[in-house]
Amino acid sequence: MSDTTNTQTAKRSTGGFDIARLLLEGRAFFALIVIIAVFSYMSPNYFTTSNFLIMSSHVAIYGLLAIGMLLVILNGGIDLSVGSILALAGVSAGAMMQGIELQALGVILYPPVWAVVVLTCVLGAFVGAVNGVLISIFKVPAFVATLGVMYVARGVALLMTNGLTYNNLAGKAEFGNTGFNWLGFSRIAGIPISVLVLAAAAIIAGLMLSRSAFGRWLYASGGNERAAELSGVPTRRVKIAVYTLSGILSAIAGLVLASQLTSAGPTAGQTYELTAIAAVVIGGAALTGGRGTVRGTMLGAFVIGFLSDGLVIIGVSSYWQTVFTGAVIVLAVLMNSLQYGRGGRKV
């Protein structure tokens, strides 16, 4: 009885607001184009392949964190611990590269690089799983649980190094653990490995969200957890998995960063969680959960990365960078409420 009117209103709205809608929904994309255009005009060095590759390798760090953050935000949560996990992962990898001394046996172990990578990811997964269990089983609010884990992980990283930084992670040929800087410095077909890692993570996450049952469960439990639960979705498991994945991605980002810098410090990645949240929000995801895409989040990460690098290139003070980034975030959230605020009130 109501289908005819629904069709009519639907048609009317798509007809009338076509351009506005396009601008609103593709806002991150247009923002990126505007940023590239403006900086290319202001600096001849901006619009070059080598600069784009360098900027992209910077974006890779935020981008990896942002993908994990997107998964968490889709679930209706938040993960403040990603920056700390990044630092903890970097420091742990650094410690393993320096050799693990087993005093009881009187030997020093030098695990090969692949083992360092795997163990670091396992560590990230563990810390993420702690988040997930706290939130889903012990019902600690996500904000508080991940805030606590943020401090604990940061503290552990500081304790491990006594506040110092591990330098020279290149490894030694005689120990068979060379190759750590491959992640940060090598290129395949001219593209930095870190960018390829980001692309791989984005594609896997994108496929997972759009094509797998888990992705559907994630959207459903973020949109309405009670309804998802009653439809047989294992909402607790989804939640733990989401935070675990965020932990793994943070660890990967930590490895990439440590490799790029060939050093690992316990203070790395401070406030990166906020950058990641900003990327997700600029990418059009709703902080209330259930809405958002990997594509949007990637655009958001590139907007932030290209903007701040561009400001550096044209010589704007880093204080102004902070102001600009903040303004972009607020603008993005404003547009989010425009997009979802109206849709949500339909009867």
Place this chain on the structure above:
Amino acid sequence: MSPRTSVPDATPEPGHVVLAARNVAKSYGNVHALKGVNFDIHQGQVTTLFGENGAGKSTLMKVLSGVIQPTSGEIILDGRPVVFGNAAEARDHGISIIHQELSLAPNLSVRDNIFMGRELHGTTGVDFAEEERQTRKLMEELEENIDPLTPVEDLRLGQQQIVEIARALSVNSRILIMDEPTSALSASEVEVLFKVIRDLTARGVSIVYISHHLEEALTITDHAVVLRDGNMTAYAPRAEIDLEWIVRNMVGENYDLGSPPNGYEMGGVALSIRNLSVPDASGVDLVRDLSLDVRAGEIVCVYGLMGAGRTELLEAAAGRLAKTGGEIVLEGREVSHLSIGERIARGLALVPEDRQRDGLVQTMSVGQNLSLASIRNFTRGLFTQHRAEKKLIQDSIREVTVKTDGGDASIGSLSGGNQQKVVIGKILATKPRVIMLDEPSRGIDIGAKAEVFRLLAEGAKQGLAVLYSTSEVGECLSIAHRIIVMHKGRISAVFDSNASKEQIMAASGEAEAA
């Protein structure tokens, strides 16, 4: 049902009409909640509004109290037409409403709740002493021994109701609307409330009262108005009516929602609930030692008032609520240890009562909602199969006759009845052996209701066991082969489809004196 009240049939000074609704209509899109209703409130008297769920009682009360604006028609206060832009404007005219769900802040004290939003200001900020003094005075007037500084969460529900009333009185309300005030009260608390109501009417306050407890309402009311499907079907002063009159007008004669499907063999017991007990948060049993069986192909209706334990029974069977005792046996196998998802996979699924809160994911499309519970059926390896999902969605839309632009339409674009069909379609797509529905007709119009029941009847013919709950007696007497009446967590009676409405209502405690 002898009147035990002191309310006289003819008041010494017959109350004139203080507030009246004339031809008030309210539509939500295509749903007509009110279709031109006339309604009078008499000064210093109690007017009770009767009607089933969805009849438009709450909508009418919201219109009168300014919470919502009518689509057409007018409201006349003291002989002059008025327009209330919001609830605050109505309150300024002395009209207050006490909602079914109390609107108190449980963490604040009685005093702070009563003066919430209109604190009294002294020279040094809020004048707490004066607020406290006025609160104490109000409590004395209501003869309730409640300290103004007690946090509201420490009060019993009945006392909280008194606090709501006190708040309404503190703004000098002349007209007080009470939406199901007794549904959560004990018998003694109801007595107190009725005493308060009589005191209020003696002081000239006009009361509008809504209740499902018919006989209880009859003891307090001066006038009765019956609503059905958004129309006023009957009006009479107390002296001229009895229980039968109300039921007849509430339910109506031409109320055909089908009849129990027949002409096929029922199978064995599909769902067997044995000695089930379900506690609430404080450990009081909402379902007590309850047993029932549903056979394959059988339709069983669970009837009961609000708070009878229907929802808890179904949610415990589905795995949402924890039980303290008993067994849930699906086709001979105990399923109590299984998760909701595993029970759905075995063929036991629930259509929840509140589709907005528990049934639909608003951020997903119609199609994604329909396929949500059966994702495993179209997942091969890691990925979902696009074509298989599309087929499932199209089949579902056709089978449950959802009126929509297609699977990609947003769920919010559907009417309530079609949304409900999506929730049912989602569960049917899991190919259940037993389907449980909690108030499947809540908030949907009569046409959609009939379609939902037709779907259930068709399912039963194909061997589906159906267990649905309702608080509308007319719905029990439609497609159900068997009617189980619940009262205070237990089965109080079992009827076949030939039972009368009065029998069923009596067994539910609806027609029981307070």
